[in-house]
Amino acid sequence: MSMKERTHQLSSFNRYLNKGFALRQHAAAMRDARHDPEISPSSVFLALFHSFVFRLPSFQQLDRELKHSHLVDWIGAERPFGDDTLRYSLCGFHLEPLEAMLVDVNRRLKRGKAFHHGRVQGRLVAALDGIEVVSSLSRCCESCLSRQIKRRENGRMVEQTQYYHRAVGCQMVHSQVRSFLAIEWLRPGENEVGAALRLLRRLPELYGSRFFDILLLDALYAQSQVLDLVRQKGWDAVISLKQNCPELYRSAMRLFARRPADASLTERRDHKTYQCQIWDTEALPLADGAHCLRVVRSEEVLQRNRYRQGEVESYLTNHEWLWMTTLPAAVFSAIVVRRLGHDRWRNENNGWMDLTKHWAFKHGFLHACRHRPQGEDEQGRRRLVPNHGLAAVIWIALIAFTLSAAFVLRHSKLARIQELSMLAVADQLLAWIWKPSPSIRSPG
Numbered sequence: 001m002s003m004k005e006r007t008h009q010l011s012s013f014n015r016y017l018n019k020g021f022a023l024r025q026h027a028a029a030m031r032d033a034r035h036d037p038e039i040s041p042s043s044v045f046l047a048l049f050h051s052f053v054f055r056l057p058s059f060q061q062l063d064r065e066l067k068h069s070h071l072v073d074w075i076g077a078e079r080p081f082g083d084d085t086l087r088y089s090l091c092g093f094h095l096e097p098l099e100a101m102l103v104d105v106n107r108r109l110k111r112g113k114a115f116h117h118g119r120v121q122g123r124l125v126a127a128l129d130g131i132e133v134v135s136s137l138s139r140c141c142e143s144c145l146s147r148q149i150k151r152r153e154n155g156r157m158v159e160q161t162q163y164y165h166r167a168v169g170c171q172m173v174h175s176q177v178r179s180f181l182a183i184e185w186l187r188p189g190e191n192e193v194g195a196a197l198r199l200l201r202r203l204p205e206l207y208g209s210r211f212f213d214i215l216l217l218d219a220l221y222a223q224s225q226v227l228d229l230v231r232q233k234g235w236d237a238v239i240s241l242k243q244n245c246p247e248l249y250r251s252a253m254r255l256f257a258r259r260p261a262d263a264s265l266t267e268r269r270d271h272k273t274y275q276c277q278i279w280d281t282e283a284l285p286l287a288d289g290a291h292c293l294r295v296v297r298s299e300e301v302l303q304r305n306r307y308r309q310g311e312v313e314s315y316l317t318n319h320e321w322l323w324m325t326t327l328p329a330a331v332f333s334a335i336v337v338r339r340l341g342h343d344r345w346r347n348e349n350n351g352w353m354d355l356t357k358h359w360a361f362k363h364g365f366l367h368a369c370r371h372r373p374q375g376e377d378e379q380g381r382r383r384l385v386p387n388h389g390l391a392a393v394i395w396i397a398l399i400a401f402t403l404s405a406a407f408v409l410r411h412s413k414l415a416r417i418q419e420l421s422m423l424a425v426a427d428q429l430l431a432w433i434w435k436p437s438p439s440i441r442s443p444g
């Protein structure tokens with residue numbers, strides 16, 4: 001086997017993305033607020049896109065690779081450029097072409113049946129999740145959220161204002177490629193439910209209402225206005241229930257206490273064994289009485305092994321889970337609802353985490369950046385353009401995350417045969433930027 005066949009090639013990665021997802025056309029549609037720039041928004045987009053694909057940890061490293069490697073040629077940029085150009089362009093980046101690209105990528109994935117595998121009773125499943133992207137005690141911008149926090153300083157507790165950005169994202173789950181469909185940023189003074197409602201209203205505008213069928217939601221969203229919207233758009237919901245619905249919780253518990261479990265099951269996963277007793281009720285009213293929902297409860301004994309003084313010993317812990325759902329019992333048994341609910345929970349351990357772990361999102365890059373282009377406001381006055389830096393970077397990260405997952409999990413035979421992780425493939429692709437790009441070696 002030759003070298004070429006044993007490793008993933010950057011040229012075949014780019015070919016796959018150009019052919020399957022129109023990467024080049026989408027890149028050409030990118031816009032920013034600079035006037036007649038020498039380095040196009042397309043080059044800025046492709047540089048940052050590839051840095052996420054390669055899992056470079058920071059702008060500083062991207063800056064180094066742009067100066068010292070052949071990356072500039074691989075992405076077809078006008079000439080070498082650096083960190084300052086990236087930041088100046090991204091601060092005034094237009095978000096619409098980025099969103100349009102993510103929507104198009106997801107539509108293509110769906111047409112290619114990427115979300116087909118892992119459907120639940122033939123239905124596609126998505127989840128809503130909140131995430132914090134940046135927090136800072138010193139820097140803030142016009143769209144920052146803020147809160148008071150207490151922290152220890154020289155042995156004393158001091159109260160301080162912390163600035164942060166938070167978003168709600170909708171992500172496909174169950175499928176191999178767990179792509180994000182859209183995100184909405186919380187606005188100052190707005191809570192997470194407000195942003196979630198905006199997101200849920202926009203999804204059908206972007207994708208049509210039946211892009212997915214079932215929505216997994218956190219306890220936070222167990223509210224009539226969310227359920228109204230979910231039903232109005234034709235989705236079903238599974239909502240994990242915690243102590244935030246005490247009345248519903250108490251009436252469910254009263255019902256369940258009187259009778260034996262409706263189902264039981266033993267599940268083994270990752271060296272863990274779950275013994276579950278599952279109860280299922282007819283509709284119970286939500287606090288305000290506007291919605292009646294089926295409630296499923298699972299009492300679980302989890303058995304794990306641990307090492308104590310060189311000996312394996314197994315130990316048990318007890319867990320309780322409750323979910324509310326609009327799904328009919330005739331099609332979705334309590335066991336299926338439990339599985340859906342647990343998947344929602346597992347979802348917190350990937351996706352956003354994968355994405356943010358490798359980038360220093362906490363360090364506030366681009367956040368509160370004052371160096372950005374000027375534009376005219378409604379009165380014709382010269383003003384700094386609104387800062388889109390953080391939002392643009394997150395969009396590009398989401399697109400890169402989805403497309404590299406599609407390449408590794410759906411396209412690459414090599415990754416399957418050699419059981420390579422996403423990170424291992426990223427390393428192989430990165431190695432190519434130290435070789436001249438094929439387009440330079442053979443023009444045209």
Ligand SMILES: [Zn+2]
Nearest residue numbers: 140141143144
């Ligand atoms: Zn801010």
